[in-house]
Amino acid sequence: xxxxxxxxxxxxxxxxxxxxxxxxxxxxxxxxxxxxxxxxxxxxxxxxxxxxxxxxxxxxxxxxxxxxxxxxxxxxxxxxxxxxxxxxxxxxxxxxxxxxxxxxxxxxx
Amino acid sequence: xxxxxxxxxxxxxxxxxxxxxxxxxxxxxxxxxxxxxxxxxxxxxxxxxxxxxxxxxxxxxxxxxxxxxxxxxxxxxxxxxxxxxxxxxxxxxxxxxxxxxxxxxxxxx
Numbered sequence: 104x105x106x107x108x109x110x111x112x113x114x115x116x117x118x119x120x121x122x123x124x125x126x127x128x129x130x131x132x133x134x135x136x137x138x139x140x141x142x143x144x145x146x147x148x149x150x151x152x153x154x155x156x157x158x159x160x161x162x163x164x165x166x167x168x169x170x171x172x173x174x175x176x177x178x179x180x181x182x183x184x185x186x187x188x189x190x191x192x193x194x195x196x197x198x199x200x201x202x203x204x205x206x207x208x209x210x211x212x
Numbered sequence: 213x214x215x216x217x218x219x220x221x222x223x224x225x226x227x228x229x230x231x232x233x234x235x236x237x238x239x240x241x242x243x244x245x246x247x248x249x250x251x252x253x254x255x256x257x258x259x260x261x262x263x264x265x266x267x268x269x270x271x272x273x274x275x276x277x278x279x280x281x282x283x284x285x286x287x288x289x290x291x292x293x294x295x296x297x298x299x300x301x302x303x304x305x306x307x308x309x310x311x312x313x314x315x316x317x318x319x320x321x
Binding site: 105106107114115117151156157163165171203204206207210 | 228
């Protein structure tokens with residue numbers, strides 16, 4: 104289970120993929136495979152959380168990495184690059200942005 | 213602490229605000245205020261998680277609501293509308309999109 108907590112000094116990647124509805128499941132399957140086979144085994148990986156938009160036009164990966172250096176090492180990893188190239192061939196646009204958590208508010212449940 | 217768990221049937225809002233760097237803190241303060249004073253007290257609110265992009269050009273609210281009906285009721289709430297109007301006056305663009313979690317992968321920590 105992924106936790107979001109503003110007291111933790113980690114790097115958050117929010118990567119938005121624009122995708123045709125006909126290719127949505129194909130891209131989702133590829134991203135799940137990339138996560139389970141490659142990403143989760145890399146140093147500094149904390150989590151990846153794949154979201155499907157209700158309208159079917161977007162996929163978001165909300166991912167957590169231990170640091171910017173770990174994230175940069177992932178970008179340079181040849182296996183990761185193969186998966187990123189496959190995703191970019193299916194998606195119409197990919198917008199990866201890096202964040203820190205500034206404020207987290209949650210009711211108890 | 214916010215949890216992301218694909219087994220939970222909740223609605224996720226990922227709302228991306230484009231903002232000038234000079235207005236970043238102003239918008240962040242407004243969104244924190246809206247969250248603590250209004251949003252968290254509405255029926256169906258689970259969490260709001262405000263993120264600042266490392267480059268200072270974006271703020272993302274990763275928010276969880278119990279259902280689409282609860283989210284729609286928030287959109288129609290007059291107090292919430294005041295805050296949304298204030299945010300739209302500061303941001304250059306606001307892109308709210310609704311998601312479900314399809315896959316969540318996390319290492320133990």
